[in-house]
Amino acid sequence: MGSHEQGDTESPSVDREFRRHQHRWRRRFAIRIAAVIALAVGVGVTARWLGFDLAYLYAHRENLWSVLIEEMVAPRALWAQLQGDAGLLVSAAAETLAIAAVGTAVGLPAALLLGTLAASNVTPRPVHTSVRLLLGGVRAVPSMVYALLFVILAGLGPVAGALAIAVGTVGDLGRLFADEMEEIDERPVEAVASTGAGATATTAAARLPQVTTAYIAWTLFYLEINARKSSVLGIVGAGGLGFPLIMAFRARNYTRVMAVIVVVLVLIVGVETAANRLRGRLKSDRRVDR
Amino acid sequence: MLEIESLTRRYGDELAVDGLSTRLARGELTVLIGRSGAGKTTLLRCLDRLESPDAGTISVDDASLAATDAALVFQSGALVDGKSALENVLDGALDREPAWRELVGWHSASEKRVAVERLHDVGLAGYADRPVEALSGGQQQRVGIARALHQRPDVLLADEPVASLDPETGRSVLAVLSRAVREHDLIGLVSLHQPGLATSVADHYLGMEHGGLVLDRPAADVDSGDIEEVYADG
Numbered sequence: 001m002g003s004h005e006q007g008d009t010e011s012p013s014v015d016r017e018f019r020r021h022q023h024r025w026r027r028r029f030a031i032r033i034a035a036v037i038a039l040a041v042g043v044g045v046t047a048r049w050l051g052f053d054l055a056y057l058y059a060h061r062e063n064l065w066s067v068l069i070e071e072m073v074a075p076r077a078l079w080a081q082l083q084g085d086a087g088l089l090v091s092a093a094a095e096t097l098a099i100a101a102v103g104t105a106v107g108l109p110a111a112l113l114l115g116t117l118a119a120s121n122v123t124p125r126p127v128h129t130s131v132r133l134l135l136g137g138v139r140a141v142p143s144m145v146y147a148l149l150f151v152i153l154a155g156l157g158p159v160a161g162a163l164a165i166a167v168g169t170v171g172d173l174g175r176l177f178a179d180e181m182e183e184i185d186e187r188p189v190e191a192v193a194s195t196g197a198g199a200t201a202t203t204a205a206a207r208l209p210q211v212t213t214a215y216i217a218w219t220l221f222y223l224e225i226n227a228r229k230s231s232v233l234g235i236v237g238a239g240g241l242g243f244p245l246i247m248a249f250r251a252r253n254y255t256r257v258m259a260v261i262v263v264v265l266v267l268i269v270g271v272e273t274a275a276n277r278l279r280g281r282l283k284s285d286r287r288v289d290r
Numbered sequence: 291m292l293e294i295e296s297l298t299r300r301y302g303d304e305l306a307v308d309g310l311s312t313r314l315a316r317g318e319l320t321v322l323i324g325r326s327g328a329g330k331t332t333l334l335r336c337l338d339r340l341e342s343p344d345a346g347t348i349s350v351d352d353a354s355l356a357a358t359d360a361a362l363v364f365q366s367g368a369l370v371d372g373k374s375a376l377e378n379v380l381d382g383a384l385d386r387e388p389a390w391r392e393l394v395g396w397h398s399a400s401e402k403r404v405a406v407e408r409l410h411d412v413g414l415a416g417y418a419d420r421p422v423e424a425l426s427g428g429q430q431q432r433v434g435i436a437r438a439l440h441q442r443p444d445v446l447l448a449d450e451p452v453a454s455l456d457p458e459t460g461r462s463v464l465a466v467l468s469r470a471v472r473e474h475d476l477i478g479l480v481s482l483h484q485p486g487l488a489t490s491v492a493d494h495y496l497g498m499e500h501g502g503l504v505l506d507r508p509a510a511d512v513d514s515g516d517i518e519e520v521y522a523d524g
Binding site: 011013014015017018020021022024029 | 376395396399402403406407410415416418419
């Protein structure tokens with residue numbers, strides 16, 4: 001091999017830059033290591049404050065273990081439980097799915113409108129900052145709390161759950177829509193606006209077509225998340241699988257708890273598979289169009 | 291000496307490179323010309339071992355060509371954003387450095403010293419710690435060349451390295467390539483769409499058409515008519 005194998009040429013300017021780099025790099029590396037140590041110490045101190053005590057957890061491992069092995073992962077008892085509760089579990093699963101679907105559908109239009117208004121490249125500053133603030137406020141309240149509020153309005157049952165899901169969808173999906181909108185290519189927008197089109201027409205003609213596919217993908221993803229959320233809203237009396245779940249826990253019937261968990265698992269995996277199929281079809285459709 | 295013997299590469303029924311044979315000397319920059327679809331990129335990718343030929347042999351100094359023997363400079367830099375110029379050059383040594391060094395960002399001092407030298411070689415003194423996304427197109431392409439050199443190759447390949455640069459910047463990038471080939475005694479092969487930029491640096495010309503060679507001559511024996519013929523309908 002030639003002379004380029006090692007740094008064998010004597011060059012003061014190379015040496016100078018190399019030394020400068022090494023100096024900077026050492027400092028950066030030291031700062032990084034200090035940050036990692038500080039983070040580890042911080043986590044340790046916080047965990048201690050929470051009362052984390054691994055020795056205690058280890059000493060009481062039998063409690064969880066006996067419930068897990070003897071009552072939850074007991075195939076025969078679990079199968080009998082699933083068969084016995086089949087009617088109730090299937091109808092609760094259907095209710096969960098319906099809460100997720102209705103909630104997503106009700107929240108979607110508002111998410112679309114507010115998400116578009118919250119994009120800094122679509123509306124003037126006073127509008128998009130205040131809409132973003134509104135979306136942030138909506139997001140700050142957990143779905144469980146919305147469910148408790150809507151139980152007051154709509155009474156115990158799935159309607160309260162669907163409303164809680166809808167509000168959560170507006171907050172989360174609106175934010176995702178706004179962020180997605182801010183990533184679009186501005187050149188076609190400028191081209192369309194240069195024809196004299198108004199703000200709404202420009203958005204419809206040049207902005208929305210750029211985000212349609214992403215919006216549909218996000219909505220499907222949100223349907224998945226909402227199915228997961230609505231399977232626990234029943235804990236506060238807002239319908240779905242959460243109700244049999246909390247009742248089984250209260251009765252200390254852990255086989256039944258496991259039966260509900262299995263149904264939740266099947267439901268969530270089912271929704272995810274269906275959503276993935278739809279997304280896949282969406283992508284292949286786009287390819288054909290091109 | 292790089293020897294290519296009956297090199298063939300098919301895509302389905304289409305022959306991208308069709309039984310091509312030639313020899314390229316050390317210390318010389320060969321300019322590869324031809325219309326789009328003539329097989330230039332496929333030839334370069336076969337030489338860099340990014341693709342395996344269906345038939346034929348490639349050897350350097352009578353030994354079969356390995357992936358680490360050849361380094362390719364890509365069309366628009368193909369640098370990793372978020373890393374500095376020096377870190378991008380160090381990527382050229384990834385085949386001889388353990389992976390944990392790249393994971394924790396702890397490269398050996400001797401590799402870094404050489405990488406700084408490679409940046410000086412391509413005219414980027416003082417740029418080691420700059421993030422590459424802040425560099426101009428011509429500077430990014432120079433970092434790409436430094437990375438290729440840091441691989442310690444025998445063969446330096448470049449696939450239309452100046453296609454997205456203005457003519458003046460393109461000329462200076464080609465000059466950097468030609469100097470690197472001479473100083474490190476490499477076998478240089480550069481595909482170009484603007485052969486006019488290469489007249490001052492080309493030692494040899496290869497012209498491709500339909501996967502075969504239609505021109506294979508030292509630069510001294512090539513005039514503008516010969517080059518035009520390669521691009522003419524035929």
